[in-house]
Amino acid sequence: MKTVLLTGFEPFGGEKVNPSEEIARQLHGVVIAKHQVVGALLPCVFGEAIKELKKQIRTTKPALVICVGQAGGRSEITPERVALNVDDARIPDNAEQQPVDRAIAKNGPVGYWSTLPIKAIVAALRGAEIPASVSQTAGTFVCNHVFYGLMHELKNHRGVRGGFIHVPFLPEQAQAGQASLRLDAMIEGVALAIGTSITVRRDKRVVGGATH
Ligand code: PCA
DSSP, rough: EEEEEEEEEOTTOOOOOOOOHHHHHHHHOETTEEEEEEEEEEEESSTTTHHHHHHHHHOOSSSEEEEEEEEETTBBBBBOOOEEEEEEOOOOTTTTTOOOBBBTTSSSSSSEESSSSSHHHHHHHHHHTTBBBBBOOSSSSEEEEEEEEHHHHTSTTTOEEEEEEEEEEOOOTTOOOOOOOOOOHHHHHHHHHHHHHHOOOOOOOSSSBBOO
């Protein structure tokens, strides 16, 4: 059976949990549209995270790679449109590194597009009453770093699609007034995103779908 590599991140920034870790753990082994999901955990560390991702790609030989991370404060599940070739950390990573204005790949392009059908994913989630929108930036911390590293690596893997999805805080992480989403809705949403990425070859071209 073909495989889908689904990565989550360890907690960072003083948090005790990371919803993306739970999502990858709970979808590990699940079969979606005749593909088996392999869940993996990435360290929230510049450099190490891409190294671990590449190792997972080597061992699982996936047909599709979706990396998931937490974007505290967002209220929706947000497939990212573009990865940027820059590290610019607003807080230290889990190894106390805080790169500023540094290229991820010295001679790499300024950005890479996601090759996931991001608009179709948003439509599928909204159809299931799960809040979703396209995000225009994954930031410049470890998530964008991994997203860029993924797309740079996939140049060497023809036909393998990949991209990044940010998810909100879990209810227990949110401070008063901050948005959050229940874990079961996130799991259902990411499973739908995987199914949509397998079955929709050509993305929908629709207006809107973006709030970030
Ligand atoms: N979110 C961070 C890194 C790890 C994670 O889950 C980010 O958005 O960069």
